[in-house]
Each structure stands twice: as C-alpha cells, then as structure tokens.
Amino acid sequence: MATSPSLVHVVWELTLKCDLACKHCGSRAGKPRAAELTTAECLDVVAQLAELGAKEVSLIGGEAYLREDWDVIAAAIVDAGMVCTMVSGGRSWDRERAIRALAAGVASVSVSIDGMARAHDEQRGLLGSFASAVASMRTLREAGVEVTANSQLNKRSVPDLDAMLDLFVDRGVTGWQVAMTVPMGRAAERPEWLLQPHDLLELFPKLAELATRARAAGVHVFPGNNVGYFGPHEDTLRGVTFSGTGFEHFEGCVAGVSLLGVEADGAIKGCPSLPTGAYTGGNVRERPIRAIWDAAAELAFARDPRAMTSELWGFCGGCYYASVCRGGCSWTAHVFFGRRGNNPYCHHRALEHAKAGLRERLVQIERAPGVPFDHGRFEVVVERAQVDGAPEASRDGISRRP
Ligand code: SF4
Numbered sequence: 420m421a422t423s424p425s426l427v428h429v430v431w432e433l434t435l436k437c438d439l440a441c442k443h444c445g446s447r448a449g450k451p452r453a454a455e456l457t458t459a460e461c462l463d464v465v466a467q468l469a470e471l472g473a474k475e476v477s478l479i480g481g482e483a484y485l486r487e488d489w490d491v492i493a494a495a496i497v498d499a500g501m502v503c504t505m506v507s508g509g510r511s512w513d514r515e516r517a518i519r520a521l522a523a524g525v526a527s528v529s530v531s532i533d534g535m536a537r538a539h540d541e542q543r544g545l546l547g548s549f550a551s552a553v554a555s556m557r558t559l560r561e562a563g564v565e566v567t568a569n570s571q572l573n574k575r576s577v578p579d580l581d582a583m584l585d586l587f588v589d590r591g592v593t594g595w596q597v598a599m600t601v602p603m604g605r606a607a608e609r610p611e612w613l614l615q616p617h618d619l620l621e622l623f624p625k626l627a628e629l630a631t632r633a634r635a636a637g638v639h640v641f642p643g644n645n646v647g648y649f650g651p652h653e654d655t656l657r658g659v660t661f662s663g664t665g666f667e668h669f670e671g672c673v674a675g676v677s678l679l680g681v682e683a684d685g686a687i688k689g690c691p692s693l694p695t696g697a698y699t700g701g702n703v704r705e706r707p708i709r710a711i712w713d714a715a716a717e718l719a720f721a722r723d724p725r726a727m728t729s730e731l732w733g734f735c736g737g738c739y740y741a742s743v744c745r746g747g748c749s750w751t752a753h754v755f756f757g758r759r760g761n762n763p764y765c766h767h768r769a770l771e772h773a774k775a776g777l778r779e780r781l782v783q784i785e786r787a788p789g790v791p792f793d794h795g796r797f798e799v800v801v802e803r804a805q806v807d808g809a810p811e812a813s814r815d816g817i818s819r820r821p
Pocket residue numbers: 647648649734735736738739740741744745746747748761762765766767768
C-alpha cells in the first residue's frame with residue numbers, strides 16, 4: 420500500500436553562488452544559477468510551503484548568506500510557523516551576519532567541516548577555509564546562535580574523525596551529521612577520495628565509538644541517510660533520537676514522502692541531493708508547489724514501498740532487509756550506477772561479503788559531464804578479501820556487476 424506523503428522537511432538551495440570552491444561539491448556551486456528566484460518569489464514559496472504543512476526549512480547553497488535577502492526569507496519562514504535552520508561552509512560569518520541570523524529566528528547553523536586543517540582546506544579548495552569555519556562557529560555561538568556541524572566521510576576526512584569530535588566538543592557544537600561523499604558533481608572527478616564499500620568494515624565501529632563518546636560530551640552524532648545500514652551498530656547510530664528518546668532504524672528513502680528539495684531557480688525535487696534531470700517534478704514558476712507535490716511522478720517513487728522494493732537490483736534485490744530498507748539512499752545508488760535500487764555504501768552488505776571472504780570495490784567507468792548535480796558511472800568489482808600480508812594478486816576480480 421502506498422504511504423501518504425506528509426511534508427515535514429524542506430531543503431532549499433537559496434543560491435548556487437558560493438564563496439568556497441569545494442572539490443567535492445555535488446552541485447558544482449560557485450556562480451549563481453541563471454535565473455534564481457526573486458525575493459517576492461521566495462516569499463511566495465515560503466507561504467506555499469507553510470500551506471503544505473512543512474515543519475522545518477533548511478537553507479543551503481552554494482552559500483545562502485550570499486543572497487542579500489537571506490535573512491528576510493529566514494524571518495518569513497519563522498513567521499509562517501516553521502523552523503528555519505541553515506547549512507553553511509562557514510567562510511565568513513562575522514558578528515553582523517550572526518546577529519542577523521539570530522534576529523531572523525534561525526534555530527541553528529550547521530557548519531561544514533571535512534577534516535582538520537590540511538584535509539579540510541584541500542577539499543574546500545581554499546587555504547585558510549578550516550580556520551574560517553572554526554572562527555565562524557565561535558562567532559555564531561558568541562552571538563547566541565546554536566551551532567551544529569556536518570561532515571563528509573571520505574578518504575581525506577576519516578583519519579581526522581577523532582580530532583574533529585574534540586574540536587566540536589570544544590566549540591560547543593550540539594549535533595554532528597556525517598554523510599558519505601558520493602560521486603556527484605565535482606566529487607565525481609575525484610574517485611580516489613571515495614571510500615570503498617569494504618572500508619565500511621572499519622568505519623562503522625569507529626562511528627559507533629565516536630557516537631558514544633560524543634553523546635557523553637553532549638554532542639549528538641547522527642548519520643545521514645546514505646550512511647547505511649542494519650549492521651551491529653545501527654542501534655548506536657540511529658537508535659537514539661535527537662531528543663534522546665525513542666528507537667529508530669533506517670526505514671527507507673523519504674524523498675517526496677516527508678522531504679522536498681527546492682533549487683534556487685524554483686525547480687522542485689523530492690530530495691535536494693537527487694540529480695536534477697531525472698528527479699525534477701516541476702518549477703514553482705509554472706505550477707503551485709502543491710500541484711507538483713501531489714501529482715509529479717518524479718517525486719512519488721518512494722511513496723509505494725512495495726513498488727520500490729520490487730525495483731531493487733544487484734545485491735539489494737536479494738537482501739534480507741529489502742522490504743524495510745528498499746535499497747537505502749536513492750541518491751547514492753543513482754550517482755554510482757545511473758539508477759536507484761542498489762546501494763553500495765551499506766554496512767550489512769559489506770559484512771555479508773566479508774563473511775564469504777569477499778569484498779566489493781567501486782571502479783569509475785564513465786566520467787561526469789560537468790553540470791550541477793551530474794554524475795558519472797561506476798561498476799562493482801567483487802573480489803576476494805585481502806588476507807593480511809597477501810600479495811596484490813589476492814585481489815583478482817572474480818566477478819563484475821554493473
Ligand atoms: S544491501 Fe541494500 S537493501 Fe540491504 S540493507 Fe543494504 S542498502 Fe538496504
């Protein structure tokens with residue numbers, strides 16, 4: 420039976436303009452989009468989102484504060500009865516900006532930090548961007564704005580996770596969201612930065628250890644929807660809600676179910692991360708958001724769990740958890756393989772391969788064309804797990820899956 424969609428969370432790219440040049444940016448941000456929404460159009464979007472029943476709107480970019488009217492839009496969101504949060508690269512939060520956020524009623528600002536200074540600056544494409552992000556955290560806190568953090572998990576950032584937690588505790592951060600770097604946008608040009616599926620065997624115990632340590636220090640670690648799934652640490656990572664109560668486990672993609680993405684030129688998707696071409700259901704300049712939400716097929720794919728389960732393929736197609744998980748994050752699967760329904764970043768999957776003495780490796784076979792939210796194509800090589808001290812030859816590919 421189809422799930423009735425009920426909008427909770429909107430992630431809104433206010434502008435594609437950015438003051439960083441991140442080498443792993445999925446939207447290839449930098450310059451604004453050709454025809455970004457005007458202030459009047461944005462305020463109309465706010466009214467439509469409130470009418471649809473949205474509870475929270477997260478403003479992202481690019482860098483949202485580079486729009487002159489960002490705090491006018493934030494205040495309108497709050498005035499309409501919704502929670503407004505922001506996600507920021509943290510390049511330039513001076514006191515005046517922080518006070519504007521506070522005055523607008525912004526509930527929290529999540530600053531992106533992807534490793535300690537060297538790793539972060541390398542990924543962000545700008546020397547000194549780590550120092551700026553850390554300084555922004557301080558400025559925001561001193562102004563009275565709640566600060567959280569978000570980090571990409573990749574070959575560059577993972578060695579720094581312990582030091583990052585120490586930093587966040589020191590900065591009074593209350594929440595830390597981690598998400599896997601996936602090959603979308605500029606990240607598709609750096610496949611060597613991506614974690615391999617078998618790296619999850621080490622990553623997940625580390626994340627569980629960090630989550631436990633963080634909780635004791637008052638920081639709530641929460642895994643993004645593409646940090647998957649169902650291994651022995653699911654309870655530690657997803658079992659405690661932000662309020663510290665309740666039990667959760669991954670319950671499938673929520674694109675178009677409780678989540679909506681708005682792009683700066685008014686394109687509407689079920690999830691902000693999904694590729695624009697395949698998943699845009701319409702534009703606010705052409706149709707009311709409610710009409711897009713109710714009728715666009717591009718937003719409806721996750722609303723029927725049975726149909727979604729039936730379209731799983733590859734390892735996910737035969738998975739024990741398939742009917743609950745439904746192939747994990749649609750975005751992650753799509754940007755690796757060009758279609759959803761088979762998710763390589765899954766702890767359960769890595770463990771099942773390890774049990775059989777195998778591991779999976781992702782190999783890029785097609786480059787990304789070079790437009791926002793684009794992706795290339797990868798294939799999975801299944802190979803014998805490397806035995807300690809064994810020569811390279813023990814990694815011979817034994818089968819390939821598209
Ligand atoms: S293998 Fe696929 S369906 Fe199974 S838990 Fe992992 S992501 Fe979900």
